[in-house]
Amino acid sequence: MYSFNYHRPLSLKEAAQSLSAASDGTLMSGGMTLIPTLKQRLANPSDVVDLGGISDLSGIEAKGEMPLSSAPPPHMPRLRQARL
């Protein structure tokens, strides 16, 4: 893994600022694909902006028959949604 700056913003605005200030930043949602990619040195971002702390992006709702999941909810909140 190459070194990078890690950011964990609490708002979308802060995330956008961190990303735009980075020379070669990337977003991380759950990290399931990104972290192995970083570990294998297949990516070399200057900054990683972790979206996991942004409450505006969390949550799951059912729209008709269709479940709508926001960006990065981890597995447990998904499993707690009885309707899903």
Ligand SMILES: Cc1cc2nc3c(=O)[nH]c(=O)nc-3n(C[C@H](O)[C@H](O)[C@H](O)COP(=O)(O)OP(=O)(O)OC[C@H]3O[C@@H](n4cnc5c(N)ncnc54)[C@H](O)[C@@H]3O)c2cc1C
């Ligand atoms: C071991 C393994 C098993 C897997 N098994 C499955 C499986 O069974 N079924 C399946 O469907 N998939 C599977 N995948 C694929 C994985 O679920 C997908 O790649 C998924 O997108 C990972 O989501 P994440 O939130 O962890 O993304 P991350 O790893 O955080 O990000 C993936 C990519 O999306 C970019 N990104 C993240 N958030 C945003 C955003 N908001 N805007 C723009 N770009 C963004 C990142 O920069 C990165 O390039 C597997 C992957 C691995 C490594």
